[in-house]
Amino acid sequence: MIARLGRGVPEPAAVGLAALVAMAVCAAAIGENPLGLLRALVLGALGDTEGLAFTLYYATDFIFAGLAVAVAYRAGLFNIGVEGQSLVAGVGLALAALASGGAPSWLAILVASLAAMVFGAAWALVPGWLLARRGGHVVITTIMFNFIASALLSWLLVDPMRAQGSMQPETRPFPPGASLLRLDDALVVLGLSPTGSPLNASLALALAAMVAAHVFLFRSRLGFETRVFGASPTAAHYAGVASTRVILIAMGLSGALASGVAINELLGAQNRLILDFSGGAGFVGIAVALLAGNRPLAIAPAALLFGFLYQGGAALGLDYPRVSPQIVTAAQGVMVLLIGGLLGRRR
Amino acid sequence: MAMENILSFLGAALRLSTPLIYACLAGLWSERAGVIDVGLEGKMLAGAFAGAAVAALTGDVGIGLAAAVAASMTLAAAQGFVEVERGGDQIVCGMAVNMIGAGVTAFVGAALFAEGGRTPALPREARVLPFVWGQDALTLGAFGVAAITAFILYRTRFGLRLRAAGENPRALDAAGGSVRATRHAAVAVCGLLCGLSGADLSLAQAAGFLPAMTAGKGFIALAALVFAKWRPGAALATCLLFGGLDAAAIRMEGAPLPFLGVIPTQAFQALPYLMTVVLLAGFVGGARPPAAAGQPYRRE
Amino acid sequence: MPALGAPPALRVFGVTKRFGAVVANKDISLDVARGEIHAIVGENGAGKSTLMSILMGMVTPDAGEIFVDGVRARIRSPRDAAALGLGMVHQHFMLVDTLDVLDNVMLGAEGGALLAAGRKRARARLADLSRAHGLSVDPDAIVGDLPVGLRQRVEILKALARDARIIILDEPTAALTPDEANDLGLLMRWLAADGASILFITHKLNEALAVADRISVLRAGAVVATHAAAATDARELARAMVGRDVDNALSRGDGPPGRTLLEARDLTARGADGRARLSGVSLSLRAGEIVGVAGVAGHGQSELIEVLAAMRRMESGALALDGEPVDAAVYDPARARALGVAHVPEDRSRHGIVGEFPAAGNAILGRHRDRALGRRLLDPGAIRARCADLMERWDVRPRAPDTPVGRFSGGNQQKLVFAREIEAGPAILLVGQPTRGVDIGAIEAIHRRLLALRDAGKAILLVSVELDEIFALSDRILVMHEGRIVGERATASTDRREIGLLMAGVVERAA
């Protein structure tokens, strides 16, 4: 796996190390013991089952988001709108889940997940369509669509979808059937002690999506056409690849993959629709995809690295109240800048 | 609307436009030179934080402003190094700058002031105060900067080279101009203006720094830039329009409009983004970015 | 002619430049006297452009020295070059399309921090130059709106406006009509008479012989000969270029052509810029013949081949393949392939290959729908095997299916494209500029294969700007001018002069 990441792409380990060094320097700058801080970070993320489970829970989001970015990137489309796509996917998921009362659990989950994918894909298809038909630059339109999605979600939760009498802009809880199997529930049934994390079956879904994305890109004819189009739209035209079709399929798939974030967060953890539930996973996905060189199978380790940083950073807060968990965001920024600088432009 | 209401609305529109104008012109400098910048937000945050933090520590608004500009330009220099020297992907670098800006300001702020990343509220002498029609020097300065930008862009040697660097850097290189120097200078000016934009938020408008206080203004500025088709005069006008929308939203919140009823605030918030998408999709006449924007330049 | 005693205007001494393993310039030494036109000829990749880039400070040589007017010059950037009086007209124009002519001329030599004064001076200078050399261009026109010929004029004006005394022109005639090329030759003479020194790169030996005082031949990075133009001829130059006598003798079968495989009626189409490029083109193509399409670049040949290959939509007209009418609405490149039309595109790197893909991926480009490559999913093994087989049959080197095709030489890339298109067994082959950017060995191989295909009963349409190639391969020649077919001749009953006149739009005089 590591070997496949080669070709000038820095390995997650190396970049992760750079991020840790950056954090240690920051910590030292404010007079904290950098080694102690790193220790707390590592132990917090990997030291016990709870930390590990949270790391995997965050990584689940990042796998989905990373795949969403990577699939679009392979078609030459820089989809910065994964965040917005996952938010809108959440709306679809919530509508279906809330309506699923009385349905058997498997059906509720299936319908809610499909609704999420359809909504996520649809939200991604609009910029795709604007590009294919009207030449609207996809980077800018997807950025704009993030904000529009966020405003839309906020309006929905403040007004039509808000739970009666709730203080919060959120829907009422989903019916009990509309929730994914949690690791903790399984552990309890087995008589083991729970981890206290919302880690759930979406991780398996994420890994399956990863393999599916790999097969799609590297084994299917459509995936071949997608990659040809991404590498050279002119050659794709020559090869009889219909650009509109490829753009729409790639953006649709990207949006559908983005909906995985909604599935993990809403069906797996929150069991209701809340504001900004994706918590920036869509943006982390860009870094994950880049770090993985847009190779689907390399996305899991990259996502794991970011999950580790997230959970470790959160755990820091317990032992180092002076150290803002935002230090992790800063370290990620340094990492991404390094990746950007080392990678150069690939197209 | 009564006369004083109109004046007060215009005053609010001017104030709310100011950070957008600086940020939008910052993006204009960078992108006209061929360097796409989605990292305006991060540099604004850096400027806002450094300005407020230093003003709080020294009690001097002048030093605060200088610090805002210095912090933002430092970030811009790092970004410029990766983008211009290493040929790094400009969109990736911009995203990275946003992360660094958001993370470092919150982190350093928390460590310095132990107020969860906020700076203490600034006393009057550490703030940029209004002095005429409820407006302050930064707001007036924004108009000056727009004029200067237009002048430099269209009337000076540097401006000509900057436009060439954004349209066809090879031509500039072959003609004996330095693409590197031009782009570095443009990115530096971009940093300077982002610093002023951030300073306006924390020193003039809010009297202190709050984590993530830019709240997407860097991206609104980007939207305005597209809307203005990368021209300084139009950028000024678009930012005033967006600021006016914001002021209108504040004033109309919850108040029913004739025929339309109560418009959700979110609709106002989304409007600039929607307008940009519509424009970009060529429904209102296309917006063509500088031809070489986004492309690192390397000599063959 | 070099004046005795005076140092040459430009002296290149011992210049060497390597790109990795490639020695692009090998110990090159060369003089250009004041007032001399010095042509440089050589095969693709011989190192001509590299030498010019070194002179202009765009490329740093590994070794060697350059003297201007006898003084050693250090040229580290185009700015240094301009200061020494060197100016270059680049083959791919170095113009900013969105700026007006004046700004383009001024760029890099603005004459002060503010533009106003410089613009005034530049305007006056352009007026002078226009009067002196008849080089008139509207100084306020936006360069992107100008036709190719005028753009090149702007490039020349750029050099002249900054008083270049040594002017380098890299393949300036490639995009020009013969008339325009003629005018350019006159201008060069004018400038030389005025005391300028001119370095002139061309692939057209006759042009070099007509315009230059002396001609240097580059081969594999080294200067292999320098002749006075008056004392040499095309044959000698060609031999120097290639290193042996060029043998154009190709054998072809003499069976009569078979049935009509492709029939086009009244095709019209527009270019990417929206201008009409094909106006009422009709032609037919029969089994067992090669039809050559001659014409000055930009007169619709590219659009013709693209329309036939379904890469460009026809606006009106009718097309029939093997007697069956084709529905224009659903005719796309994939369908064309399915109907037995193969296409070797003229712009290989843009259309024919994906440089960053491995050779194996390129070997199935456009042929990836073939079920033999895997029923539901593509089988990587089958793809590599297909590629290896093509490489074997067409002697593509290296035999490395996993190597990104961008690392192959142009000739080998082209062979891979030919292999892919021909081994798919099409009835009709559309070929654009088959030997552009291809070395002499590959050219011979490709020519032989094309003739063999013809003999095997395929119908081949050959578009080339190289008249030699057209004459060597075609059974019939169509000549295009301004989007129309202005003449059709059997190769045996015409000559280059007649075709050249047709190409220039002189229609009936030749008839």
Next chain:
Amino acid sequence: EIKPAIVYDLGGKFDKSFNEGAFRGGERFTAETGVALRDFEIQNDAQREQALRRFARDGASPVIAVGFSHAAALDKVARDFPQTPFAIVDMVVDRPNVKSIVFREHEGSYLVGLLAAMASKSGKIGFVGGMDIPLIRKFACGYRQGARRANPGVEIFENMTGVTGAAWADPVKGGELARAQIDRGADVIYQAAGGTGIGVLRAAADAGKLGVGTDANQNGLFPGHVLTSMLKRVDNAVIRAFSTARAGTWTSGVESLGLREEGVGWALDDNNRGLVTPAMKDAADRAVDAIVSGDIVVHDYMADSRCPP
């Protein structure tokens, strides 16, 4: 010895609002008793449960969750740790081991409304809320009732900053809303908007008008320009919770804190003494007595989602 812990809401412990109140209370408790306190600022919704569970498992006791948003998470964790005493501020969670601490903010708001209307020269006063939620409407409703009592003809402008969590941290918008109200004639403006409120108070001060602070005593932020502050003594509630736990007298169930319990009130100190006339102070004191004695019942918006005009 007890091992107290606090989990703050997303605003963080320096939100100039109820989180900060809880933090200050904890600080004082530690200073007075020497008992170490652990606390945690969550960064996202997933961490609510994580933090509560983590503290409970580490044996912390009692664990206070600050903010109504913790309700769902606390409900689960309290079920899983039935032996651990929990408390939640601003919300009722019905579990045997949970103490629900709610405040009768409408009573305190009534007092500052009364004072605002008396201090106003123009007969126009304003209210700027943070996020538009029932809790903040409760503030506005109490304010309105107090103001009407002092001056039935008073004109009241009400604005909410927004509808999402961002509305708590947008001082620029808060300032603009205040300015707009001032332009319409308001000369006293009450803020219940967390960090946004600082912008409200500053705009009022800059315009030479009066602001009214919330939660903590904000009179000193712009001395001479803050009429008073509606005190919401989360700090006292936290100290009391910890102290009862320490003394072994901890009780679960709903604890409603109003004027009578000194859970809410109004601030009078050196910073605003010059602004509050004896008549105003007198009126406020009488209103306190009347509310405590039950002679005045301030309507609670959250009781029926309605506010008397």
